[in-house]
Amino acid sequence: MEKVFNNMVLKIQNRPLFGELMAEEENFDVIVVGGGPGGSTCATYLGKAGYKVLLLEKAKFPRDKTCGDAVSGKSVSVLRDFGLMDAIETQPHEKVNGVLFSSPDATIVEIPFPSGYGGNKGFGYVCRREVFDNIVFQHSKKYATVLEQFQVTDLIKENGYVVGVRCMDLNAKKEKTFRGRIIVGADGALSVVARKVNAENTDPKHSCVALRAYYKNIKGLTKNIEIHFINSVLPGYFWIFPLENGTANVGVGMLTYDMQKRAINLKTSMLEAIKNDPLFKERFQGAELMSDIKGWTLPFGSKKVKCYGNGYVLLGDSASLIDPFTGEGIGNSMVSARIASRVIDKALKANDVSENNLKEYDVELWKELGPELKTSYYLQKIGQHKFLLNLIIKKASKSKHVRETISGMLVNEQAKKQFVSPLFYLKLLFG
Numbered sequence: 001m002e003k004v005f006n007n008m009v010l011k012i013q014n015r016p017l018f019g020e021l022m023a024e025e026e027n028f029d030v031i032v033v034g035g036g037p038g039g040s041t042c043a044t045y046l047g048k049a050g051y052k053v054l055l056l057e058k059a060k061f062p063r064d065k066t067c068g069d070a071v072s073g074k075s076v077s078v079l080r081d082f083g084l085m086d087a088i089e090t091q092p093h094e095k096v097n098g099v100l101f102s103s104p105d106a107t108i109v110e111i112p113f114p115s116g117y118g119g120n121k122g123f124g125y126v127c128r129r130e131v132f133d134n135i136v137f138q139h140s141k142k143y144a145t146v147l148e149q150f151q152v153t154d155l156i157k158e159n160g161y162v163v164g165v166r167c168m169d170l171n172a173k174k175e176k177t178f179r180g181r182i183i184v185g186a187d188g189a190l191s192v193v194a195r196k197v198n199a200e201n202t203d204p205k206h207s208c209v210a211l212r213a214y215y216k217n218i219k220g221l222t223k224n225i226e227i228h229f230i231n232s233v234l235p236g237y238f239w240i241f242p243l244e245n246g247t248a249n250v251g252v253g254m255l256t257y258d259m260q261k262r263a264i265n266l267k268t269s270m271l272e273a274i275k276n277d278p279l280f281k282e283r284f285q286g287a288e289l290m291s292d293i294k295g296w297t298l299p300f301g302s303k304k305v306k307c308y309g310n311g312y313v314l315l316g317d318s319a320s321l322i323d324p325f326t327g328e329g330i331g332n333s334m335v336s337a338r339i340a341s342r343v344i345d346k347a348l349k350a351n352d353v354s355e356n357n358l359k360e361y362d363v364e365l366w367k368e369l370g371p372e373l374k375t376s377y378y379l380q381k382i383g384q385h386k387f388l389l390n391l392i393i394k395k396a397s398k399s400k401h402v403r404e405t406i407s408g409m410l411v412n413e414q415a416k417k418q419f420v421s422p423l424f425y426l427k428l429l430f431g
Contacts, residue, residue: 047143
């Protein structure tokens with residue numbers, strides 16, 4: 001008996017601290033890989049529903065994320081769900097109330113957001129991802145076990161199901177394994193989870209390369225986000241998104257296929273536009289580059305990937321859900337997390353995380369986002385035709401009716417579907 005007791009004491013003395021014990025031995029209902037807006041949103045919804053959730057993030061927050069920094073109305077709807085509107089209001093950001101477009105022939109038109117855009121009485125936000133992501137990530141800690149600087153390297157599969165993850169504790173330089181009833185891949189455009197389940201989107205015709213930098217002292221900044229279809233980056237666009245304290249997010253994006261086909265150096269094109277394009281030459285005189293020019297890849301939702309399977313689902317960029325026209329991904333990531341959370345909740349209650357049961361996520365996801373992604377893909381195609389861009393933007397600059405039509409489509413998804421009809425353009429341009 002004494003020997004048994006001594007062995008028990010020895011085991012207790014040799015056990016790691018709670019955090020290590022949890023990391024090495026404890027199982028979870030849900031393991032979310034990636035602490036960006038999608039992953040943090042999913043972890044919060046499921047944690048609030050009473051599930052035991054582990055959120056694994058390879059970085060240490062707050063961390064930078066290369067992005068355009070525009071926060072869509074869809075993102076705001078989730079922030080409202082979580083009661084986080086005051087949090088974003090108290091952090092550095094800029095409110096914007098419209099979009100300024102310019103065409104290849106330098107015609108400029110301002111399109112105001114309609115009243116009620118994003119539920120915010122006609123304004124949206126531009127907020128650096130270092131700030132925005134941290135708001136959502138820190139909130140998730142109230143509802144999930146969160147481990148930072150844990151990089152997932154592989155999935156654990158048994159009997160055709162994903163049942164856990166292998167990862168590296170980047171601080172301790174030790175490998176760890178975690179097991180969960182369902183695994184959520186929310187680890188971005190270069191998702192390890194997506195790669196391990198053969199769901200990557202590497203098609204150059206359905207992905208984009210983008211560059212972003214921060215500047216200050218650009219002349220003529222307004223409360224508009226700016227999208228410029230300039231000749232040097234067509235098919236693609238140049239953007240200027242205003243931020244707090246007179247700073248701005250400046251960048252360019254182009255379809256990977258077109259960039260490769262034309263052997264374009266995107267950084268060179270961006271800097272030459274800033275230096276020589278008549279729209280920007282004077283505005284950037286005296287402007288100061290505040291950061292490195294960073295690039296990233298955006299897998300577009302114009303190509304559908306399989307985002308579910310036995311024991312797993314994929315969210316956001318991992319599921320290739322980036323808008324093919326605007327390049328915006330935060331809103332779709334958070335919306336996909338909300339949909340996935342509902343389906344996962346039902347699957348766990350039914351004790352059935354099979355592919356067949358999780359297919360509901362795919363159905364609901366594409367029911368909600370599919371029409372918009374289809375429309376955006378069509379708009380992307382229009383953006384490849386210089387004469388159409390010139391025609392539409394010039395018409396908008398002269399016609400209040402056209403401006404109001406486009407403004408309504410910024411918030412009304414049913415109206416936006418008209419974009420796919422050739423008859424719509426005849427009415428718009430010649431009506």
